[in-house]
Every structure is written in C-alpha cells, then in structure tokens.
Amino acid sequence: MKSPDIFIVVAAYNEEKRILKAISGLQNFGYRNVIVVNDGSRDRTRELALSSGAVVLSHPVNLGQGAALRTGIHYALKAGADIIVTFDGDGQHQASEISRLVTPIIDRKADAVLGSRFIKKGSAVNIPSSRKFFLKAGVIFTRLVSRIRVTDTHNGFRALSRRAASRIDIKMNDMTHASEILDEIHKKKIKFVEVPVTITYSEESVMKGQKTSNALRIFAKMVNKKIFG
Amino acid sequence: MAALFNIVLVLIGVFVIVFSRLNFSWNKLSKENFLLFSAGGLVMIIIGVFPQLSFAAASVLGIQRGSDFLLYFSVIVLFYLLIRQSVKTEQVESKLSKLVENLAISNPERKKPGKEEKSKSRQKK
Ligand SMILES: Nc1nc2c(ncn2[C@@H]2O[C@H](COP(=O)(O)OP(=O)(O)O)[C@@H](O)[C@H]2O)c(=O)[nH]1
Ligand SMILES: [Mg+2]
Numbered sequence: 001m002k003s004p005d006i007f008i009v010v011a012a013y014n015e016e017k018r019i020l021k022a023i024s025g026l027q028n029f030g031y032r033n034v035i036v037v038n039d040g041s042r043d044r045t046r047e048l049a050l051s052s053g054a055v056v057l058s059h060p061v062n063l064g065q066g067a068a069l070r071t072g073i074h075y076a077l078k079a080g081a082d083i084i085v086t087f088d089g090d091g092q093h094q095a096s097e098i099s100r101l102v103t104p105i106i107d108r109k110a111d112a113v114l115g116s117r118f119i120k121k122g123s124a125v126n127i128p129s130s131r132k133f134f135l136k137a138g139v140i141f142t143r144l145v146s147r148i149r150v151t152d153t154h155n156g157f158r159a160l161s162r163r164a165a166s167r168i169d170i171k172m173n174d175m176t177h178a179s180e181i182l183d184e185i186h187k188k189k190i191k192f193v194e195v196p197v198t199i200t201y202s203e204e205s206v207m208k209g210q211k212t213s214n215a216l217r218i219f220a221k222m223v224n225k226k227i228f229g
Numbered sequence: 230m231a232a233l234f235n236i237v238l239v240l241i242g243v244f245v246i247v248f249s250r251l252n253f254s255w256n257k258l259s260k261e262n263f264l265l266f267s268a269g270g271l272v273m274i275i276i277g278v279f280p281q282l283s284f285a286a287a288s289v290l291g292i293q294r295g296s297d298f299l300l301y302f303s304v305i306v307l308f309y310l311l312i313r314q315s316v317k318t319e320q321v322e323s324k325l326s327k328l329v330e331n332l333a334i335s336n337p338e339r340k341k342p343g344k345e346e347k348s349k350s351r352q353k354k
Contacts, residue, residue, distance in 0.1 A: 037333065050340045057333040063326055071330045075337065173326055 004082035006102060007033040009072030010054075011065045012089035016043040017204070023052040025095040026087065035076055036089065037068035045089075065156075066177025070170045077166060085159045090205050093157045097197050101159035104193050111164035111190050114150060114182075115157030115197030122152070122196030128206060134215040141219060142179060145226055148186040154178045154210075155199050164190050175210060176221045234296075235277045242273030269306065 008031050012019055019036070026034050036049040040062030049056045057071055069086055076084045083102050087093050097115070104110040117124040118139070124132065135154060142153045156178065160168065168184040170177050185192050246267050253263035276283050280295060287298035 046338075050338060053340060056338045058336070058338070059329045059333050061325075061329060063329055067326050067330070070326075071333050074330065075334045078334070171323075173322070 004102075004106060005033065005080055006031060006083045006085060006098075007035060007076035007079065007081035008085045008087050008098070009069060009076060010034065010036045010087050010089045011039060011068035011072065012036050012041065012045050012049065013039045013062060013065070013068070014041045014043050014045060015089040016041070016045050016048055018090045019045055020048050020052055022087070022089050022091050022093075022095075023049065023054050025091075026098075027052070029095045029098065031095065031098065033076070033079070033081070035072045037072040039063060039065070039068040064172075064174035064177075066170050066175065066180070067173040069177060073160075073165050073170075077162065081165070082162050083159055084162070084165045086156060088156050092155075092199050092201070092205050094198050094200075097157075098159070100195050100197070101157070104195070105159055105161045109191075110193045111161040112168075112185050112192040113159040114152070114192060114194045115155055115199075116150065116152035116194040117155055117197060117199045118151045119194050119196050123198045125198060125200040127199070127201050131201070131206070138179075138215060138218075141222075142182055145222055146179065146183045146186050148182050150182060151194060153182060155197065157197050157199070172221070172225075174218075174221075175214060176218050176225075179218065179222050180225075235280055238273050238277035242270040242277060245270035245273065265310075 008026055010019075010022065010026075015022075023034055023036070034052075034054040036045075036054045036056050038046045038049060038056055038058045040059050046056055046058055055075075057075055059068065059071065072086075073084055083105050085098055085101060087095075087098070093115075101113045101115060104113050116122045117127075118136070135152070138153050139151060143149060154175070158181070164185075167188050167190065168181055170180060170184075172180045184190070249258055249263050249266035249270070252258040253260065258266075276299065283295035283298050287293070287295045290298065292298045292301065
C-alpha cells in the first residue's frame with residue numbers, strides 16, 4: 001500500500017519569530033506538505049513561511065485560529081490529503097511526535113487522534129501553574145458539557161483522517177473551535193484516541209499565547225452554544 | 230414635571246426620526262431600520278403629546294403608572310433590537326469568513342526552492 005499523504009496545517013498569527021523553526025522542524029522529519037494559514041498577520045509571517053517552502057494561504061484579515069484551521073483543512077482535503085495534522089506555529093509542538101499521532105489512523109484504529117499532555121507519558125514542559133489549573137478545569141468542563149472523556153482539551157495538536165476531517169464542521173472562528181472539535185467528535189461518533197505529547201512552554205509562548213482569562217470567555221461561549229444551539 | 234418629561238419625549242422622538250432619516254439618505258441605514266426607528270420616534274411623539282395614552286395602556290396591562298409602562302415597553306423593544314442586531318452581526322461574520330476562506334484557498338502561494346518570485350502553482354493530486 002502506498003504511504004498516506006500527510007498534510008500539516010499550521011495556523012499562524014504574527015509568528016515571525018517562531019514560524020521558521022516550526023516549519024524546519026516539520027521538514028526535518030520529512031513532512032513536505034506543510035500548509036501555513038497566515039491569518040492576517042501584520043508582521044513578516046507570510047514572507048518567512050514562503051521562504052521556507054511551505055504552501056501559504058493568506059487571510060486578508062484576522063479571523064482567529066478556528067477559521068484558519070478550517071481554511072487549511074479544506075485546502076488539504078482538496079489537495080488530496082489522507083491525514084491532516086494540526087500543528088502550532090509557535091514551536092510548542094514537537095514534529096518528532098507526529099508519527100505517534102498518525103499511527104492509529106494508519107493502523108485504522110481511529111479517525112481522530114488527540115494529543116494530550118496530561119495523559120501518562122505526556123508532558124507539559126515549564127507550564128505555569130495557573131495555566132495548568134485552568135486547563136484542568138477546562139477538561140472537567142468539557143467532560144460535563146461535551147460528554148467526551150478526554151484528559152486534555154486545548155493543546156491544538158491532533159491528527160484527523162480524511163474522513164474525520166470532512167465530517168468535522170468547525171464553525172467557531174476563534175479559540176472556541178478546540179471545544180467544538182471535541183463536541184463534533186462526540187456527536188458524530190468519530191472514533192478517537194488520545195496519545196501523549198509534549199507541549200513546551202517558553203516565556204515567549206506564554207506571553208504571546210492565550211491569556212488565561214480567555215478561558216472564561218471560551219467557557220461562556222460553549223455554554224451559550226449548548227443552550228442556543 | 231410631567232410637562233417637561235413630555236416635551237423631552239417629543240424632542241427625542243423628533244431627533245430619532247431626523248437622525249435616522251439623515252442616515253437613511255446617506256445610505257448608512259437600511260430602509261427597514263429607518264422605518265423601524267421612525268416608528269419608535271413616532272410612538273415617542275404621540276405619547277409625549279397624548280400622555281393619557283400611556284396611562285390607558287398601563288391600566289389595560291395592569292401596570293400602575295404610565296411611565297412604568299413606557300419603561301417596560303422600551304426595555305422590551307431594545308432587547309428585541311439587540312437580539313436582531315446580534316443575529317445580523319453573526320450572519321455577516323459567517324459570510325465574511327466564507328469569503329476570506331475562498332479567497333485564501335484560491336490563492337495558494339508557494340515559492341519554488343531557489344527561485345525568488347512566488348509561483349501560484351499549488352500542490353496537486
Ligand atoms: N490563524 C490564527 N492563528 C492563531 C491566532 N491566534 C493564535 N494562533 C496560532 O495558534 C497557535 C496557538 O496559539 P497560541 O496563542 O500560542 O495558543 P496557546 O498555545 O494555547 O497559548 C499558534 O500557532 C498561533 O500562531 C489567530 O488569531 N489566527
Ligand atoms: Mg502557543
């Protein structure tokens with residue numbers, strides 16, 4: 001059997017300082033279909049991503065990570081991807097761990113593989129304790145609301161089979177999409193597994209990354225979505 | 230006091246109508262919203278001129294005072310407008326998202342290694 005076409009979708013917003021390293025990491029591990037969705041960045045993210053040889057899709061205005069992933073996933077599906085991996089452009093994910101994410105799909109054991117830093121053997125390097133607290137709270141919340149049993153919800157590192165990617169409907173433009181994807185997996189009974197991944201926290205990634213207070217907003221939006229559809 | 234309140238109500242009503250009429254002619258307001266706001270302004274003027282009307286409406290609904298009736302009425306109207314506005318905003322947002330996505334997908338960029346200019350060719354399968 002021919003090896004599957006793996007597409008890596010990288011949503012990037014103002015990542016000029018980190019994007020090159022993230023892409024070259026991917027290339028070092030032999031991933032040639034790297035799709036960077038440059039989401040209205042005001043810095044040189046687009047130019048740098050282009051110089052690295054990645055395919056760059058540009059949103060003229062910033063819509064958010066959910067919208068960027070939707071664009072990237074739709075493009076990858078059109079380009080014939082068999083497996084789509086979502087990967088952060090800020091260096092928090094390890095390209096070396098992608099093989100671990102795609103294996104269950106190749107072995108036909110699952111259609112969605114979710115990275116988890118809190119499962120056994122997973123890790124969150126240098127994670128600030130307040131961040132950890134909110135992430136754990138998010139996990140409990142997700143179990144209650146989406147009724148899906150996962151150990152981690154918002155790290156952004158996941159692999160989807162072509163089938164799963166075509167079935168999952170991302171409507172939320174912003175960070176809420178992470179909860180939405182879990183919702184979809186549960187609702188559409190997509191077979192999933194969690195595998196351990198390493199998420200590294202550098203001072204920079206914490207500074208630039210999501211504010212802890214955002215967790216509350218996401219919480220409110222998910223409740224709203226649950227109530228009003 | 231009541232007289233002053235009535236005058237203010239009439240003035241605000243006139244202002245609302247003039248304001249929405251101007252914005253309508255500047256194409257900043259849809260005809261539908263113009264009519265809606267004007268109707269609101271008209272109600273204000275009518276009640277300002279004939280305050281007994283709001284007393285009557287209040288007593289029909291079992292509310293003690295005419296001014297209370299006005300207050301309840303405006304809260305309900307505002308709430309309705311707010312919901313309508315958010316629905317509209319959401320629709321616009323989802324249209325914008327679709328547009329942006331289509332734009333991005335139809336213009337993939339990739340630099341050929343070694344070449345300087347960007348090529349519009351995409352990966353194919
Ligand atoms: N396309 C897009 N990507 C974003 C946006 N905000 C963040 N990202 C990307 O999503 C990834 C994770 O974002 P980050 O803010 O670091 O979230 P965190 O790691 O959960 O704190 C990074 O690759 C960011 O570049 C956005 O508005 N649009
Ligand atoms: Mg990050």
